[in-house]
Amino acid sequence: MILDKGKKAAVVTLMNNGDGGRGSLPRKIILTEEQLCTSQMNHHLDETIVNKAQFALETGNIQFYEASVGAGILIEPYFPEARLIVLGGGHIAKPLAEFGSKVGFLVTVVDDRPMFANKDRFPDAEKVICESFSNCFMQLKLNESSFVVIVTRGHRHDLDCLQQVLKYKTAYTGMIGSKRRVKGVKEQLFSEGYPVELINAVNAPIGLEIGAITPEEIAISIIAQVISYRRLVSTSSDNTASVKVNWPELDRPVLEELSKDNGDPKALITVISTIGSVPRKAGAKMLVWPYGKILGSIGGGCSEGEVINTARQMIGSGGLKVQDIDMTGQIAEDEGMVCGGIMRVLIEDYHG
Structure with a gap:
């Protein structure tokens, strides 16, 4: 893996959304730190995507935005384990x-x-x-x-x-x-x-x-x-200015499973943004299989269960969906959670 060599990388997911937030299977592109620094890429990517990918690797912050009506871009920075x-x-x-x-x-x-x-x-x-x-x-x-x-x-x-x-x-x-x-x-x-x-x-x-x-x-x-x-x-030659780096979550077992590329049907869930106090940061991942097996976690509880149900329904659909998990107010109180924030997750039908 690129990360095992101590290098950073970014994964760009190009999404075409349809009705209800669902859409066709997203296209994923891996960009290494060297490629982004030298602009030696075989992919014809928009300059905005390249700039946001560079920013993601500099800060560790996931970038998610709508490129146009019905089309979204997710850029995930991956840092090696410190x-x-x-x-x-x-x-x-x-x-x-x-x-x-x-x-x-x-x-x-x-x-x-x-x-x-x-x-x-x-x-x-x-x-x-x-x-x-x-x-x-x-x-x-x-x-x-x-x-x-x-x-x-x-x-x-x-x-x-x-x-x-x-x-x-x-x-x-x-x-x-x-x-x-x-x-x-x-x-x-x-x-x-x-x-x-x-x-x-x-x-x-x-x-x-x-x-x-x-x-x-x-x-x-x-x-x-x-x-x-x-x-x-x-960010300056005299070390007087600096930018805070958010070392992103790295769920190695999930990444290792995804790298097997065995084509078995499953859904991939990724936390793409958070607001307030939440159990997992942006970048956390989990896999869901149709027969009930899961790998990884985005925090547990009833809210995770709802996302798992959505993921199982999407397996085989070739689609994706963005869903919010609300942990504020009465929901957090009823489940006895100390969290009080909102997690936005991307759910993808994933075939390797």
Whole structure:
């Protein structure tokens, strides 16, 4: 998959709606980040679509609009899953892995000591690798969705890790250490010929300046800085202006099922916009089969059940429908939901 390589992509769905919001089977076009940046596309797309696709990849916001009467355009940005790579399994790594997992990162922890690199110590980590810092990078496969935090137990290991990390293009790189220690590492890298701009891009000393003292406080300062790199993208050369990025939902099991292209009849449900407090964000997906099987969720409850019923009725129709799910007022109260918003979903008959 494109996402596994750390790259972004956009899926453009061209819809021709008929009566009642139904219409012919939509046409889907996949646009990679490289295609949108270089305009090297084989598709003859309207300039408005290209511009909105570029905006979707920049901000992570789904674009849905009517191109003309009876015709709609849905542009879905897909971001790779953000990975927090923690190099070092010491006292700071433990709360850092916990906090990173809670805020939505897939966490990998690396240490060369079995007593520090194990799942009992890091239950929230997706992966725990017990390997030397010089040999672990083949397993890590760093890319542009990797957020790397270097918190090893010593100056030598920090330098070894940083030398390896700088070979890759990552979303974030930070290294712990005092100003004196960090200065020494940077001076050595300068002497070894590493580019100045590459070294200066390393966040060292690491974390936001909040006066942190305890391991938990230090972990919070680090994860806060990592989040800022995930959520804010600079829009100017001097980094003074930035745009907030809405990292879209990614339902990997649903995408993997769709990629099988086995042609079995089913319906695809996608949350295309939300207002207020809702259980899932725009981009959330689920699949519905005619015999009752479902994969994924858009939030559960009676409101989801209504959409599932609509989806089952549409299987085999070759059509689509846009439907609102109202979670405000009495509906939310009756179902005991803390939500109080509205979700708009696209329901498609999907044959692969």
